[in-house]
Amino acid sequence: MNNTVKTDILYPESEFLLVVEAKQQGMPAAAWAEENRAFLKAAILRHRGVILRGFDCDRNGFSATAKALEPEAIDYRGGIGPRTLVAPEVYNSTELPPKHSLAQHHEMAYNAYWPMQILFFCEEPPEEGGATTLCDARRLYESLPTSLRDKFLHHGLKYVRNYTKDTPYRSIQETFGTTDPQWITEFCKKNGVQAEWHGENRLTLTQRAPAVRAHPETGTPAFFNTLVLWHYTYWSKLLGSFTGTMSSAAQGEVWQNAFYGDGTPIEDSVVADILALYEEQEVSIEWKKNDVLYFDNMLASHGRLPFAGRRKILASFRSPRYAAQSA
Ligand SMILES: [Fe+2]
Known part of the structure; x- marks a missing residue:
């Protein structure tokens, strides 16, 4: 990691979620992620998740960021949530009506295979409410x-x-x-x-x-x-x-x-x-435009708070893990 970013822990008492913020404008998220992959992979094991903030990114850049960090996407067929593909290996996040909160869950944990890592991208921050919530699974x-x-x-x-x-x-x-x-x-x-x-x-x-x-x-x-x-x-x-x-x-x-x-x-x-x-323990992520959240699906569960107005969060599910691989 170089001095083009500053880091901070969002919830220091539990060392939960590392924020990596670009110091200059115009730094592409995908290139930075690729160069700092080892650092970011170690960071999600320690902090359960990382937020990349202030980088240059759009939905295709997000797709490239996800691929740079975790090359293999999961096949979402057979999943339960409503999903629409919007860019290569990138989906709309849940299409559950805005007035509802979405309870904590681990993606595809009901299956014999699930994504080890998940990435979310904030294309359009929520106008009101709409934070993504995470819980420490342990x-x-x-x-x-x-x-x-x-x-x-x-x-x-x-x-x-x-x-x-x-x-x-x-x-x-x-x-x-x-x-x-x-x-x-x-x-x-x-x-x-x-x-x-x-x-x-x-x-x-x-x-x-x-x-x-x-x-x-x-x-x-x-x-x-x-x-x-x-x-x-x-x-x-x-x-x-x-x-x-x-x-x-x-x-x-x-x-x-x-x-x-x-x-x-x-x-x-x-x-x-x-x-x-879950509701007692969940922490919130207040989205800023172009934020990328990269987290470990087995170390943290995720959910969403209700919102009003516009909100566009995209998702990519990576690195399939098969139950048969586990002892
Ligand atoms: Fe989910």
């Missing part, structure tokens, strides 16, 4: 009650998706890029997902995943999952369709849901307690 894991931690460690999780014509956010076509049942069934089989068709346009996907994973380089245990986001209480409250605790059978029929790995429902109160822990 701190969250350690703050869970021991009995609950043991239960999650023992059972893992079961994630279920039911696609119908009325799927609230993503159709079968949008999830897989096709509606060809044979292709989808093959794709799912390869990726450890059980696909059951109940006639055309009705598909149930079931997959199991641990609730806790250790980081392959640091060994850090992380509560690595998307259970709050997937649980029916969370999203049905967002959609205004929550009608109270559902029976176990009814819970298996809804659009998407997370269960303990043995198929038993996760208590509504447990999900509420975990959401409260």
Whole structure:
């Protein structure tokens, strides 16, 4: 690293998030990132994430920055969030309506493969609200009650998706890029997902995943999952369709849901307690135009606060890690 930048830690008490700010105007983010790749890779392990601020960047520059730091992008097919490709290997971030906050989660943690690193780019800062939020995954894991931690460690999780014509956010076509049942069934089989068709346009996907994973380089245990986001209480409250605790059978029929790995429902109160822990521990990133956030998907979870007005944050998901690589 040279003296063309100044560095600062955003949350010094927990050494969380390093800000690297360009001292001069017009320094291209991609070239600087490429030259300082080793420094930045070490920094995200230590600080969980880095914000590149004040560099010259646009969406194609962001695409190049992501590629310079982490050459391999992940195939997002089969993911759950609504996504549109806007530049090479660059997507719109979540298209969840602005008035909602997005709970902490680890990208694609429900899958047998997930991105090790994520990059976000602020093309247009939010007019009001709209901070991206991050949580330290180890701190969250350690703050869970021991009995609950043991239960999650023992059972893992079961994630279920039911696609119908009325799927609230993503159709079968949008999830897989096709509606060809044979292709989808093959794709799912390869990726450890059980696909059951109940006639055309009705598909149930079931997959199991641990609730806790250790980081392959640091060994850090992380509560690595998307259970709050997937649980029916969370999203049905967002959609205004929550009608109270559902029976176990009814819970298996809804659009998407997370269960303990043995198929038993996760208590509504447990999900509420975990959401409260996330909200208590999350830190905010107030976006400035052209900020690039580069962070480790297993050391930090991420979410978003509600916003009003315009906001354009782009995302690139990098360096696939396969469950089979982990012991
Ligand atoms: Fe996400």
